Amino acid sequence: MDSMDVKKANLVFHDETSREYDKKWAIRFDEDMARFVLDKFELGLRGPFPRVERILEIGCGTGYAMLNLGIAGVLEECWGCDISQGMLDVCKENAEKLGIKVHLQQADVEDLPYEDSYFDMVIGHAILHHLPDLDASFREIHRVLKPGGKCVVAGEPTVNGHRFARVAKSLAQWGIRTYARLGGRLGKRPVRLREYRAEDEGSHELQELEHVVDIHTFDPAELCRRARRAGFRVARYESEELLSSFVGWMIRTVETSVEEDNITDRWRWGAYNTYKRCRALDRYLYRVLPHSWFYNMILYLEK
Numbered sequence: 001m002d003s004m005d006v007k008k009a010n011l012v013f014h015d016e017t018s019r020e021y022d023k024k025w026a027i028r029f030d031e032d033m034a035r036f037v038l039d040k041f042e043l044g045l046r047g048p049f050p051r052v053e054r055i056l057e058i059g060c061g062t063g064y065a066m067l068n069l070g071i072a073g074v075l076e077e078c079w080g081c082d083i084s085q086g087m088l089d090v091c092k093e094n095a096e097k098l099g100i101k102v103h104l105q106q107a108d109v110e111d112l113p114y115e116d117s118y119f120d121m122v123i124g125h126a127i128l129h130h131l132p133d134l135d136a137s138f139r140e141i142h143r144v145l146k147p148g149g150k151c152v153v154a155g156e157p158t159v160n161g162h163r164f165a166r167v168a169k170s171l172a173q174w175g176i177r178t179y180a181r182l183g184g185r186l187g188k189r190p191v192r193l194r195e196y197r198a199e200d201e202g203s204h205e206l207q208e209l210e211h212v213v214d215i216h217t218f219d220p221a222e223l224c225r226r227a228r229r230a231g232f233r234v235a236r237y238e239s240e241e242l243l244s245s246f247v248g249w250m251i252r253t254v255e256t257s258v259e260e261d262n263i264t265d266r267w268r269w270g271a272y273n274t275y276k277r278c279r280a281l282d283r284y285l286y287r288v289l290p291h292s293w294f295y296n297m298i299l300y301l302e303k
């Protein structure tokens with residue numbers, strides 16, 4: 001598949017899924033999530049989030065990163081772009097509900113519609129792994145940044161993290177099917193595996209597209225080398241989520257494998273707390289294990 005097809009697939013997939021996106025990824029805009037998002041960026045920055053005048057988020061989607069950073073009170077003038085107008089429409093509604101002012105524009109990261117040296121900082125979350133031409137994207141980010149400007153992109157899957165996630169998904173699938181066969185219960189009801197229905201045809205096509213749009217997993221050191229080749233003076237990374245990613249993918253796999261009435265609020269609450277406890281444990285593991293094993297990479301660049 002060539003680069004144009006990947007972009008078209010990204011546009012169609014994200015337009016089609018934009019209304020369900022926040023629910024699917026349990027995205028909230030509140031103090032708790034704002035702290036969570038700020039922590040990610042400060043891990044990448046290795047320090048407090050700087051007070052700068054103008055920030056751009058590339059691939060802002062429904063606003064998960066920038067609106068939560070807005071709630072955390074670290075943004076002044078905020079700009080967001082995305083290839084999908086559907087995602088931008090939801091982002092606009094989210095921003096209006098929160099009373100946060102953002103400048104949104106439909107744009108491709110590989111060809112940004114902004115002047116040279118316009119932004120003090122560029123941020124992103126879960127975007128690089130969708131971009132067919134990473135070198136062109138890095139060059140564009142570099143171009144729109146002021147000299148000395150910083151770029152932090154969080155939530156990018158590593159090669160090793162992705163392998164662990166696949167194991168987690170297979171284990172969870174096998175586990176929930178076996179549990180259902182044995183007559184197990186979830187949410188005070190017998191487990192009912194989600195069945196294929198004719199009306200799901202559209203969602204199957206979307207699942208296929210999801211495989212098309214996720215085009216990269218990253219070797220963090222190699223990605224830093226690429227960013228340096230595009231002109232960045234500094235390129236380094238941190239990472240997060242090992243156990244929490246494994247458990248998180250198992251939870252998501254169970255949730256998407258069973259009927260909705262098996263998933264109660266109690267389950268969601270328990271799942272979220274388990275994930276948070278695993279994250280706390282991950283912080284200790286991060287001190288002793290190779291950072292490239294962790295699922296989410298946070299890239300830090302400086303012009």
Ligand SMILES: C[S@@+](CC[C@H](N)C(=O)[O-])C[C@H]1O[C@@H](n2cnc3c(N)ncnc32)[C@H](O)[C@@H]1O
Nearest residue numbers: 010014059060061064082083084108109125130
């Ligand atoms: C996984 S979503 C992440 C959205 C948001 N940053 C978040 O973390 O929730 C990836 C986003 O990147 C956008 N995207 C994909 N390819 C793009 C491109 N070439 N230029 C700009 N945005 C793109 C998609 O439309 C989608 O909104």
